[in-house]
Amino acid sequence: MKRLFASALTLALALTATASAIEKSQTVVIIGGEKFYIHTVLPGETLYSLSRAYDVGERVIVQYNPSAAEGLRTDERLKIPFVEPAAERMPERKLRKTFDTHTVLAGETLYAISRRYGIPIPTLIEDNPTLDPIRLRPDMRLLIRRTEVGTESAEQVQARWEQYRDDLNSVSEGGTSYYLVHAGDTFYSLARRFGLTEAELSALNGGMHPEALKAGAIIRVPGNGGGNARQTAPQTPAAPQPAPATAFGDLGAGSGNRDFPHYEAPDTEGARIAFRKLSDGDTLRVAMLLPLTTDGTANANYLEFYQGFLLGLDSVKRTGRSVALDLYDTGRDTAKLRRIMEDESFLRAHLIVGPVHENLLGPVARYGEARAVPVVSPLAHLTHTNSGAVFQLAPDPARKYDKAAGLFTGDARKVTLIYSDRTDGEFEQEVLNALGDTEHTRHHYRYVHSSGARAGGPGDLTPLLHNDRDNLFVVMADNEVDVDRILAALASAYTGIVSRGLSEPRFTVLGNARWNRYHNLDRTMFFKDRVVFLSTYHAKRDAEVIRTFDSDYIRAFGSLPSLFSYRGYDAAVLFCPAMFGGIEEDLEGEEFTPLQTTYLFDSGEENATHTNRNWMRVEYGQDFTIGVE
Numbered sequence: 001m002k003r004l005f006a007s008a009l010t011l012a013l014a015l016t017a018t019a020s021a022i023e024k025s026q027t028v029v030i031i032g033g034e035k036f037y038i039h040t041v042l043p044g045e046t047l048y049s050l051s052r053a054y055d056v057g058e059r060v061i062v063q064y065n066p067s068a069a070e071g072l073r074t075d076e077r078l079k080i081p082f083v084e085p086a087a088e089r090m091p092e093r094k095l096r097k098t099f100d101t102h103t104v105l106a107g108e109t110l111y112a113i114s115r116r117y118g119i120p121i122p123t124l125i126e127d128n129p130t131l132d133p134i135r136l137r138p139d140m141r142l143l144i145r146r147t148e149v150g151t152e153s154a155e156q157v158q159a160r161w162e163q164y165r166d167d168l169n170s171v172s173e174g175g176t177s178y179y180l181v182h183a184g185d186t187f188y189s190l191a192r193r194f195g196l197t198e199a200e201l202s203a204l205n206g207g208m209h210p211e212a213l214k215a216g217a218i219i220r221v222p223g224n225g226g227g228n229a230r231q232t233a234p235q236t237p238a239a240p241q242p243a244p245a246t247a248f249g250d251l252g253a254g255s256g257n258r259d260f261p262h263y264e265a266p267d268t269e270g271a272r273i274a275f276r277k278l279s280d281g282d283t284l285r286v287a288m289l290l291p292l293t294t295d296g297t298a299n300a301n302y303l304e305f306y307q308g309f310l311l312g313l314d315s316v317k318r319t320g321r322s323v324a325l326d327l328y329d330t331g332r333d334t335a336k337l338r339r340i341m342e343d344e345s346f347l348r349a350h351l352i353v354g355p356v357h358e359n360l361l362g363p364v365a366r367y368g369e370a371r372a373v374p375v376v377s378p379l380a381h382l383t384h385t386n387s388g389a390v391f392q393l394a395p396d397p398a399r400k401y402d403k404a405a406g407l408f409t410g411d412a413r414k415v416t417l418i419y420s421d422r423t424d425g426e427f428e429q430e431v432l433n434a435l436g437d438t439e440h441t442r443h444h445y446r447y448v449h450s451s452g453a454r455a456g457g458p459g460d461l462t463p464l465l466h467n468d469r470d471n472l473f474v475v476m477a478d479n480e481v482d483v484d485r486i487l488a489a490l491a492s493a494y495t496g497i498v499s500r501g502l503s504e505p506r507f508t509v510l511g512n513a514r515w516n517r518y519h520n521l522d523r524t525m526f527f528k529d530r531v532v533f534l535s536t537y538h539a540k541r542d543a544e545v546i547r548t549f550d551s552d553y554i555r556a557f558g559s560l561p562s563l564f565s566y567r568g569y570d571a572a573v574l575f576c577p578a579m580f581g582g583i584e585e586d587l588e589g590e591e592f593t594p595l596q597t598t599y600l601f602d603s604g605e606e607n608a609t610h611t612n613r614n615w616m617r618v619e620y621g622q623d624f625t626i627g628v629e
Contacts (some may be wrong), residue, residue, distance in 0.1 A: 100149075164218070368387070379393065
């Protein structure tokens with residue numbers, strides 16, 4: 001009997017020692033208004049020892065963690081109800097000495113408050129027992145521990161908040177997980193991303209109003225929380241990256257195959273492809289490959305393209321089509337692209353949009369040829385690609401001056417190239433090639449301050465207009481100041497001639513599309529000088545179709561669209577419906593104008609790539625109207 005009692009006592013002491021050896025987790029989360037510890041199971045721990053350590057019943061632990069009934073697994077994460085210690089009311093005087101208070105503003109997040117005061121998020125949770133970190137109530141008062149203010153850097157706050165999100169996801173159930181909202185996310189874009197309506201996303205988050213969504217908030221979304229600790233949504237940078245040399249950025253060139261030396265391309269380069277035509281009841285699967293980040297830096301341009309594409313998908317879906325989109329971040333990284341091309345969802349895609357840079361396009365084009373999957377190159381002028389699987393949205397540079405032919409020819413036409421001290425050599429070469437043997441003259445403009453100006457001097461362009469010819473002026477200047485001065489000098493010369501009652505000069509200025517990137521040009525001169533541009537893209541904000549798109553875009557994403565947004569929309573409404581009608585038959589040789597830019601795809605005998613042949617001719621009239629051809 002004594003031996004039995006001793007054994008029982010030894011067991012009890014052992015269990016007590018085990019329980020006392022367990023350290024309570026310092027990770028505390030609030031789920032559905034209830035506070036829980038998040039405990040990571042260590043070897044040798046049992047329901048009994050956890051029950052003793054946290055002062056809750058074993059049945060309670062099993063109630064919140066049903067899998068624990070079958071035994072605990074090492075490294076398993078459990079949520080254990082938080083037992084509030086007996087309340088000891090701090091004297092009011094000591095309370096005022098220890099804490100400041102903060103009144104929560106509408107839409108404010110705990111992340112923002114933590115950053116504002118530089119105070120750790122766990123401290124805020126500990127000092128405010130009724131606080132729900134992901135659902136703050138306006139006007140609630142939070143205690144701010146004075147000794148902790150300024151102890152946490154912005155980077156540490158960010159890491160703590162991400163860890164809090166991960167802790168929630170580690171015990172999330174019911175097919176939902178938690179998502180950390182980034183700048184640029186909207187209710188609309190998140191609902192589309194996670195396959196919900198806005199009303200469904202609101203209901204999942206306690207009836208949240210779309211306008212209450214703020215960067216730094218944590219919201220519930222569909223998904224497997226336990227396996228979704230790290231989210232992969234693209235992030236919007238604080239400011240857009242400056243636009244490089246071309247209308248849609250410096251998109252690079254190159255064959256791409258040297259970046260994939262192991263890639264064995266099928267012997268189909270340049271061959272025509274028989275693409276699959278989807279049935280009306282099929283779901284079109286689209287894989288989008290964009291360089292959303294490069295070396296850890298987000299690129300706003302490509303996020304805007306993606307957002308425009310989402311609006312285009314909405315238009316397609318309203319026609320009754322079913323479309324599913326998978327977004328991949330390629331960076332400019334060949335290793336990333338290799339991994340993407342092995343992804344199961346990518347391998348099921350019927351349509352591929354991207355990559356953006358031609359040096360990554362080669363292997364994707366070969367894949368498209370082998371699988372009869374169309375590949376859309378959305379922005380780049382392709383120089384090394386010959387693939388019947390590829391559709392190039394950017395217009396062919398060789399066709400740029402087709403719509404300017406009438407400007408250069410005619411018996412009464414006089415062509416004058418106006419130079420300054422700095423010349424845009426690339427634009428000059430383009431124009432000279434387009435002119436060919438057409439007769440033309442050159443004039444060198446030199447600016448003279450008004451105090452020293454004289455009629456017929458180097459700054460006076462009146463002599464160029466003193467004729468009864470149809471004049472075409474091409475300004476070759478390579479800097480904003482000279483372009484502005486030349487356009488102003490032409491307008492002044494015209495006004496001076498007309499004011500003296502002389503015959504009204506007839507003239508047009510062929511503009512350089514690069515002028516649209518100049519910020520300080522007096523754009524009224526475009527109208528006064530009848531400027532004509534040959535552009536890869538045109539979107540005039542006062543046109544009804546653009547106003548409607550802008551309104552939808554602002555409602556969805558909270559910012560004005562860019563040319564990248566418009567191009568993304570065009571890509572969606574051009575190619576997604578065509579997959580149901582036969583993409584080559586529907587698009588080849590036909591003109592399409594989704595917004596204001598017209599596309600005309602064709603392929604030649606030497607190059608099988610389906611290339612947009614159409615440039616936009618944009619004309620500014622003296623009556624302050626803009627014509628588009």
